[in-house]
Amino acid sequence: MIATPATSVQCRGVLKDFGQGEARVSVLRGVDFSADSGELTFLVGPSGCGKTTLLSVIAGLLNSDDGEVELFGQRVERLPDDQRIRFRRKRLGFVYQQYNLLPALTAAENAAVPLLAAGMPRPQAVEKAAGLLATLGLGNRVNALPNKLSGGQQQRVTLARALVHEPSLILCDEPTAALDHATGDAVMELLSEHAVHPDRSVIVVTHDTRVFKYADRIAHMDDGRIVKTEHPRGISTR
Amino acid sequence: MNFVALRMLTGDRAKYLGLIFAIAFATFLLENQTSIFAGILKRTGSQILDVTDAEIWVMDPQTEYFEQTKALKDTDLTRVRGVEGVEWAVKLYKGNPVARTTAGKFAVSFCLGLDDATLTGAPRAMTLGSWERLREPNSVVIDRAGYALLFPGEPLRLDRTLELNDHKATIVGISDASAPFVSWPVMHARYSEAVNFVGRERSQLSYVLVRPKAGLSAEALCARIEAQTGLRARTTNQFLWDCIHYYLRNTGIPVNFGITIAIALVVGTIVAGQTFYLFTIENLKQFGALKAIGVTNGRLVGMILLQALTVGFIGFSIGTGMAAGFFQVTLQVMATRGIVLMWQNVVLTGACIMLVVVLASLLSLRRVLVLEPAIVFRG
Numbered sequence: 009m010i011a012t013p014a015t016s017v018q019c020r021g022v023l024k025d026f027g028q029g030e031a032r033v034s035v036l037r038g039v040d041f042s043a044d045s046g047e048l049t050f051l052v053g054p055s056g057c058g059k060t061t062l063l064s065v066i067a068g069l070l071n072s073d074d075g076e077v078e079l080f081g082q083r084v085e086r087l088p089d090d091q092r093i094r095f096r097r098k099r100l101g102f103v104y105q106q107y108n109l110l111p112a113l114t115a116a117e118n119a120a121v122p123l124l125a126a127g128m129p130r131p132q133a134v135e136k137a138a139g140l141l142a143t144l145g146l147g148n149r150v151n152a153l154p155n156k157l158s159g160g161q162q163q164r165v166t167l168a169r170a171l172v173h174e175p176s177l178i179l180c181d182e183p184t185a186a187l188d189h190a191t192g193d194a195v196m197e198l199l200s201e202h203a204v205h206p207d208r209s210v211i212v213v214t215h216d217t218r219v220f221k222y223a224d225r226i227a228h229m230d231d232g233r234i235v236k237t238e239h240p241r242g243i244s245t246r
Numbered sequence: 247m248n249f250v251a252l253r254m255l256t257g258d259r260a261k262y263l264g265l266i267f268a269i270a271f272a273t274f275l276l277e278n279q280t281s282i283f284a285g286i287l288k289r290t291g292s293q294i295l296d297v298t299d300a301e302i303w304v305m306d307p308q309t310e311y312f313e314q315t316k317a318l319k320d321t322d323l324t325r326v327r328g329v330e331g332v333e334w335a336v337k338l339y340k341g342n343p344v345a346r347t348t349a350g351k352f353a354v355s356f357c358l359g360l361d362d363a364t365l366t367g368a369p370r371a372m373t374l375g376s377w378e379r380l381r382e383p384n385s386v387v388i389d390r391a392g393y394a395l396l397f398p399g400e401p402l403r404l405d406r407t408l409e410l411n412d413h414k415a416t417i418v419g420i421s422d423a424s425a426p427f428v429s430w431p432v433m434h435a436r437y438s439e440a441v442n443f444v445g446r447e448r449s450q451l452s453y454v455l456v457r458p459k460a461g462l463s464a465e466a467l468c469a470r471i472e473a474q475t476g477l478r479a480r481t482t483n484q485f486l487w488d489c490i491h492y493y494l495r496n497t498g499i500p501v502n503f504g505i506t507i508a509i510a511l512v513v514g515t516i517v518a519g520q521t522f523y524l525f526t527i528e529n530l531k532q533f534g535a536l537k538a539i540g541v542t543n544g545r546l547v548g549m550i551l552l553q554a555l556t557v558g559f560i561g562f563s564i565g566t567g568m569a570a571g572f573f574q575v576t577l578q579v580m581a582t583r584g585i586v587l588m589w590q591n592v593v594l595t596g597a598c599i600m601l602v603v604v605l606a607s608l609l610s611l612r613r614v615l616v617l618e619p620a621i622v623f624r625g
Contacts, residue, residue: 060623069538069620090542097540108535108622112257113250124247125541169539181623 016177016209017043017066022075024061035061036072037232045176046206048199048222051213053229059213060181062229066211067100067179068092080176097125101170103199105182107162109154109169115141115161116150119168126173140168144198160191167198178203180212184219196222247541251549254529255556261525265557266564268521269599272514273565276595277587278572279510283503285585290493291486292424292584293356293432297338297367300455301464303485304335304471307478311492312485315340318451318477325475326454331462332471336361338453339437341444342430346409347396355392355431357410359440359450366455368434375404375419380436386410386443387419391580392431410443425584427493511598518599519606522557526550526610530617537619546614554607555600562599566592 024036035058043049051059064070065077068084077085080099084092101122109118119137124130138150144164154162163183170178183199184192196219203210204224212223220226220240228236256262288295294303294312304326306316326335339359346352360367360380368377373390380387386408393402408415415435423432435443441450456479458467468479480488494500526533533546569587576582 064620064623067538067620069618069623093540093542096538100540102538102622104535104622108531110250110254110257110532110535112253112255117250117253121250121536122539124250125536125539125545130249 014045015042016045016080017041017211018076018078019062019066020076022062022065022077023073024058024065024070025073035232036065036075038075039229039232039234041227041234043177043209043211043225045209046204047224048204048210048212050220050223050226051211051229052215052220052226054215057229058232059215059229063179063181063211063213066177067102068096097122098173099176101173101175101178101203103163103166103170103178103180103183105185107154107166107186109162109165111154114151114153115146115157115165115168118154118165119172121169122173137168137172140172141165144168144202158191159187160195163187163191163195164198167195167203171203176208178208178210180210180214182214182216183212184214184216189218192216192219247545247549248552250536251552252556254532254549255553261528262557265518265521265525266561268514269518269557269561269603270565270568272510272518272602273562273595273599274568274572275510275514276507276598277566277569277591279503279507280591280595281569281573281587282585283499283507284588284591286427286499286503287490287493288486289425289427289584290489292426293340293358294482294485294489296369296424297455297482298370299366300336300457301482302456302458302468302471302479303482304454304456304475304477304479305452307476309478311489312340314492315452318454320451322475322477323451323454326456326471326477329467329471329474331459331467333457333459334364335454335456336364336366337437337451338367338455339440339444339450340452341440343410343444345392345396345415345431345433348407348409349397351396351398353392353395353431355433356426357386357433357435357440357443359435359437359452361455362436362438365436369419369421369423371422373420373422374402375417377419377421377434379418380434382416382418384413384415384439385418385435386415386439387421387434388417389421389423389432391425391429391583392433393417393420394580395429395431411445413439413443415439415443429581515598515602518561519602519609522554522603522606523610526553526607527613530613531621533614534617534619534621537617538622543615547611550607550611550614551604554603558600558603562596565599566595 019039019041022036022039025032025034027033039062053059065072071085084095116134116138119141120133123133141150146161146164149157149161184195200222223240226238227234306318308316323335323337341357342354343357344352345355365380369387377387379385402420404417406417426432458464464481468481471479573587
């Protein structure tokens, strides 16, 4: 018997508007979307279609105007602020297009930030982060500051920061957009190798078609809606 | 996360040093100007403070400050002595004769005539010679700055002569009297001679110096003297503050210095506050990343306040060191002697700087607290 993957993210009829009056823009117009644990799900579509907004809503960084967002069966937007922050700190990891590393911290210290935020003592946190960086091929750069690292190396530090606290969901926003093809490929290779896990779901927002080969599921978005979902290694649904 | 806050603060060396410098500069400016202001005002009562052996000054009821004397009657001394609780009371004369050297150099001076018998009020800090030699005929003790004014560039030497109102006076001592408000020489002589140095008037007595009996407070005795004699009696400290208040009320000093201090306060604090505010605003994206990761607002507030207090403390310490160094140097200069960095100014400036830094951090905190963590997803 084949085990059915658990649904980690479930969005139903999610709406999100920005602005007011005549300047009001509907960015999400009833999004239905899901992602399963153990899968690398790509959210793709043209610029301005609402991919990043949907990612922010899933992460609980933005509130939707209507609809339901469930993470691991929990309505996160209904949680009080402090519990929502705790949920995010414990169960979510982020990979950003612009890395968002703290320039004053070394690679290992940057990767250790989620552990520090959770209250782990600094020496243990940095040691654990340095170990993870070593498995991501940055063992000799753990003490380097971000400005001494290449784009690909910085993205690997970001990946370590997203993984270090062993979250259940990793959200990646255009992780290869600032990288050349080879480096982007290497980062995606690391992401699929280290981030995808039976108990973890990974959602990647991208419009870099070169990396689609890594996807288990591709949700196509246009004009604020999911218009098509593909399973490159399986069936396609519309 | 405290170490993250401190590393964020010190990571950008240029911004960090800029912040420290701005706060140090503001501190220096404030401590410098307020100390000079306080020092100059204190000079208005220098000759009062120099009299250490009496605690009460008795004067004409209309007298408002040290320079403004209306002569008392000689019988007033006896009346004061008759007040219950007076240990002793002696007379003091203050006049402003022109002192002239044999070389022709001259200057208006303060001449204080001391009780002939006791020499109460004689300067105790002597640079050269001895105040006891005032018992010699035609003798004066002159302060160091006055000597330098009348004998510029010449070494300190005793037994030189001065002409005071056609009287020859011999310098028998050089004192280290506190600097007066105006840069006139300060001379001490016996009462009987001082009145001649200035020129006879019908009444000569300027002040009566009084010491209360043991166990009686100076304030209580002042009240008793006023009630029984109708004269004005002030303690040394009260008389000093009378002088300070008079100058504050009747001269342009407070306005001029007030403007300078206000400018120092505004420029210093705006520079320090704005620099810190900009520092936090420039780090908004980093704070956004921390918020997205799950750092609470409370923790971010703690981080920013830690940054503010750290730069505030370091900048304030450096600024205070600079101010202390400045006054250490100027203390050796004749014209600025006696003007020191007062602890009250340090405390006030410290409170001011910390207030500004915390206010600036609160302003920037507002931006951080309302910051949408989703900012991190915007390229």
